[in-house]
Amino acid sequence: MRRRLNGLVIAMVALALVAAACGDSGGGDEATASTTTVAGASTTTLKPAKIYTDPRGGLYADFQKTFDRGGDPFSSETEFCTKGDPPKEALKQTEAGITATSIVFAHIRTKLEELASFGFDVYVGNTSDMFSTFAKVVNEQCGGVNGRQIDLQNIEVTALGSAAKPVDQARNEACVTATEDKKAPIVVNSSGFQGTGILCIVEDHKAIYISTTNGSQEFLGRSGGRMFSTSGLVLDDYNTLLANEIVRTGIAKGKTVGVIDSDTPGQNEATKKNFNEILDKAGIKVASYSTLGCKGTTTCADGLKDAVAKLIAAKVDFLYPNLNVVSLPGFVKEMVAQGAKPGTIQFVNSNFNSQAGDLVSGKVSELGGAEAGALYNGAIFFDPAPTGNYRLTDDPTPFNKMCNDTYQKYSTLPANAGNTFATAGKVFKFKDDFEVSPYGMVSSVCSIMRAALRAVYRAGVNPTRDDITKAMQNLGPIDINYMQPATFAPGKSGAPDGVYQLKYNYPCPGGTINKSNSCITQVAGPSLFKLK
Numbered sequence: 071m072r073r074r075l076n077g078l079v080i081a082m083v084a085l086a087l088v089a090a091a092c093g094d095s096g097g098g099d100e101a102t103a104s105t106t107t108v109a110g111a112s113t114t115t116l117k118p119a120k121i122y123t124d125p126r127g128g129l130y131a132d133f134q135k136t137f138d139r140g141g142d143p144f145s146s147e148t149e150f151c152t153k154g155d156p157p158k159e160a161l162k163q164t165e166a167g168i169t170a171t172s173i174v175f176a177h178i179r180t181k182l183e184e185l186a187s188f189g190f191d192v193y194v195g196n197t198s199d200m201f202s203t204f205a206k207v208v209n210e211q212c213g214g215v216n217g218r219q220i221d222l223q224n225i226e227v228t229a230l231g232s233a234a235k236p237v238d239q240a241r242n243e244a245c246v247t248a249t250e251d252k253k254a255p256i257v258v259n260s261s262g263f264q265g266t267g268i269l270c271i272v273e274d275h276k277a278i279y280i281s282t283t284n285g286s287q288e289f290l291g292r293s294g295g296r297m298f299s300t301s302g303l304v305l306d307d308y309n310t311l312l313a314n315e316i317v318r319t320g321i322a323k324g325k326t327v328g329v330i331d332s333d334t335p336g337q338n339e340a341t342k343k344n345f346n347e348i349l350d351k352a353g354i355k356v357a358s359y360s361t362l363g364c365k366g367t368t369t370c371a372d373g374l375k376d377a378v379a380k381l382i383a384a385k386v387d388f389l390y391p392n393l394n395v396v397s398l399p400g401f402v403k404e405m406v407a408q409g410a411k412p413g414t415i416q417f418v419n420s421n422f423n424s425q426a427g428d429l430v431s432g433k434v435s436e437l438g439g440a441e442a443g444a445l446y447n448g449a450i451f452f453d454p455a456p457t458g459n460y461r462l463t464d465d466p467t468p469f470n471k472m473c474n475d476t477y478q479k480y481s482t483l484p485a486n487a488g489n490t491f492a493t494a495g496k497v498f499k500f501k502d503d504f505e506v507s508p509y510g511m512v513s514s515v516c517s518i519m520r521a522a523l524r525a526v527y528r529a530g531v532n533p534t535r536d537d538i539t540k541a542m543q544n545l546g547p548i549d550i551n552y553m554q555p556a557t558f559a560p561g562k563s564g565a566p567d568g569v570y571q572l573k574y575n576y577p578c579p580g581g582t583i584n585k586s587n588s589c590i591t592q593v594a595g596p597s598l599f600k601l602k
Contacts, residue, residue: 122147122468124553129568129596133555137547143212144523147468147549150204150476150516151212151523157531161217164534167253172214172221173526176254177201178244180261183491184229188368189437190395192429195508196483196494197261198224200515203481208523211480215526223252227263229368236366241267249275255535256280256522260514272296278539280522282514286336287344290563296539300517300550301455303564305337306344308420310601311569312390313348315452316418319571321388322349325416328358328386330377330401332370332393341392358384362397370397378404388416394423395430399438406441417449417574426451426572428458429507432586435576443576443588450573450593454566456552457590460506461580467553473516474498474509503583510551517550521558521565524548554596568596 120140124130139145143154160170167174182192205222208214227244231237245267248254257271259281271279272293284290284299287306303311316322327349331341338361346356358381363372370393378401381389391401405415424430431451435443451457460466466474478485478496487495489504498509525545529537545558548565556565571594578589 129555129598130553133547133567134553136557142524142527144520144527145549146472147553148472150207150472150520153212154216154527157217159531162532164532165255167255168218168533168535170218172219174221174223174252174254174256175201175205175522176223176225176248176252176257178225178227178248178257178259178263180227180229180259180263181491182229182261186490188396190433193489193491193494193504193508194261194511195496195498196491197511197515198226199481199483199494199496200260200477200512201258201519203477204516204519207476207480208519215523216531218526220523223248223254225252227267229262231367233366237368238265238267241265242270245270245275249277255538256526258518258522259283260511260518268297269293276535278522278525278535278542280518280542282518284564286340288336293563294539295543295560295563297563298521298542298558299564300521300548300556301514301564301566302421303454303566305422306340307564307601308422309341309344309392310348311454311599312418312420312452313345314599314601315569315571316349317352317354321416321418321450322354325388326357326384326386327354328381328384328389329356329360330381330389330391330393331359331361332397333361333363333372334370337392345390345392358386362393362401364397368394368396369400370394371400374401374404375408378408381405382408382410387414388418390418392420392422393425395425395433398423398425399433399436399442402434402442402446403438406438406445410445412444412447415445417446419449419451421451421453421455426453426455426457426590428503428584428588428590431574431590432584432588434574434586435588436584436586443586446574447576447588448573450571451590452569452571454554454564454569454599456554456570456592456595457572458592459552460500461589462592464501466500466509469516469549469553470500470509470513470551473513474500476516477512503589513551517548521545521548555598567598569599570595 119138122134124134143152163169179198202222205220209219225244225247228240248257256278262283268285268289271277278296280298282301284302284304287304290297290304331338360377360380362370364370419425434446481496483496485495485497487493498505500509525538525541529541543560547557550556555567558565570592572590573593576588582589
């Protein structure tokens with residue numbers, strides 16, 4: 071392979087959104103009639119917009135006013151899809167993967183179950199079955215998209231790297247399977263797919279990539295506008311959002327700031343430009359910056375002891391550890407070993423490596439130990455995903471409920487089974503520390519599929535992948551977990567529009583069944599954020 075990237079396990083990134091799949095419900099739809107008057111012509115009454123009235127009010131209600139749910143067959147908050155009008159012209163093949171009868175969607179599933187042998191047991195249900203089930207619903211219940219069936223192809227890729235085959239090489243091979251062997255014009259993922267495999271999809275093969283994660287600003291620039299995330303931002307934007315919120319809230323005032331990074335290509339540059347420089351312009355100096363080496367594996371620990379010693383020598387008391395789920399527990403544990411005490415360091419983080427999610431942040435105490443959990447206690451996150459909101463309400467939003475009800479009705483898996491990928495069932499509890507993750511994953515998959523289907527529908531009866539790309543770029547408001555404000559627009563590859571302030575708690579107030587004994591709670595939000 072012509073590219074190489076260290077094995078950063080951002081396969082966990084989706085989990086931040088997964089754990090946040092909850093929220094208030096209620097409300098309903100209202101039709102808003104509109105008229106257009108043209109000088110010298112008669113008044114024309116347009117088709118009334120179908121608007122969902124969000125009972126939460128505020129930012130949520132304002133967003134819903136922009137979302138016409140009657141504009142296509144894939145926008146209802148109560149039905150996954152409805153039957154559309156028959157196509158007005160004969161269907162024909164426009165290119166490979168888009169025939170007169172079908173369009174190929176390739177789903178690449180990262181095998182998260184492989185992480186269990188390292189203590190990173192993660193249960194999000196059977197994502198291959200989720201994608202397949204929603205494709206089946208479109209085909210059998212709604213007649214496909216403009217008369218075309220969805221040809222859903224499931225592809226698997228390892229979550230681990232090795233000396234013989236780095237994880238990035240495996241991801242590139244999965245890309246080739248999806249784009250060359252399966253001829254997919256659209257590639258989807260909800261379990262984490264990072265590195266140059268994304269460039270293989272969007273740059274080398276000119277396919278559309280839709281996921282819950284995202285790449286870097288460089289990747290976006292090289293993607294030709296074909297890279298999209300329903301819940302994540304590009305790394306550069308995560309850093310920018312975090313830096314802007316630190317400046318806005320003033321939480322670093324009077325603090326000595328430190329940053330820990332990994333040597334993943336592109337990550338250092340993004341952190342320095344979009345985090346360090348923003349703080350510097352605001353008069354906040356980064357006193358200590360260090361990079362940990364990953365050596366092509368999933369663990370970034372090369373230079374760990376020296377990096378921690380440098381932080382302690384600089385008397386850092388405000389720290390951004392931009393590390394993945396495998397690396398952060400060991401880093402915090404090393405800080406404990408070198409004498410760092412609880413309450414002496416304010417940790418902050420973004421969600422680029424899923425650190426704002428219950429499952430991933432919980433690994434700090436679960437694998438690093440109680441002392442590591444105590445040191446990390448009180449860490450602050452700024453993230454578009456409202457992790458922990460299922461603890462605040464007994465009712466999910468209509469979108470989340472619709473997605474899970476649809477999956478339960480049409481999946482052929484048993485209702486209740488085990489807690490691994492191989493034994494996964496289809497019925498998950500919303501109000502449950504453990505099952506909220508697969509419950510949210512269903513909604514994540516549902517969100518990805520609906521966005522892709524709306525784009526295909528809006529691209530016309532006989533679309534090319536360029537037509538679909540333009541439709542995605544101009545999709546406007548979409549449904550994501552918690553029915554948060556989210557939009558796609560030209561130049562905006564990450565859908566979320568709102569930010570929440572979150573807090574890591576060890577131990578979890580009120581208790582938890584999670585082995586970590588930790589949890590994320592909401593402090594403030596949502597508020598609209600701007601990255602420029």
